[in-house]
Amino acid sequence: MQRMTFVEQADLMSRTTVLVTPCGGVSMMLPYLPEGAHAIVMDYYVTSEDMFGWAKGDSASMEVSFWNLWPHIKMDYYQIYDPSVDHVFD
Numbered sequence: 001m002q003r004m005t006f007v008e009q010a011d012l013m014s015r016t017t018v019l020v021t022p023c024g025g026v027s028m029m030l031p032y033l034p035e036g037a038h039a040i041v042m043d044y045y046v047t048s049e050d051m052f053g054w055a056k057g058d059s060a061s062m063e064v065s066f067w068n069l070w071p072h073i074k075m076d077y078y079q080i081y082d083p084s085v086d087h088v089f090d
Helices: 006-014 025-032
Strands: 018-022 038-042 074-078
Touching: 006 025, 018 025, 025 038
Parallel strands: 018 038, 038 074
Antiparallel strands: none
């Protein structure tokens, strides 16, 4: 999406019915999804104690409070509890 203009990105999102994304980044385009779209947002694995209210080992959803403001999108969160199995840092 980095090579697309904002208008092109918004147009693409307005035609997207299912979006799978990590938290942050592309997920911030969710408000542009059409009515009834589905979004699967991957959580992140908390690696330190008391990180923004999350405990070490939690599967955390960074923008969960923000996504609650957009009722036209059906949200699901891909939770991560074992970093050796659920995700790989590249």
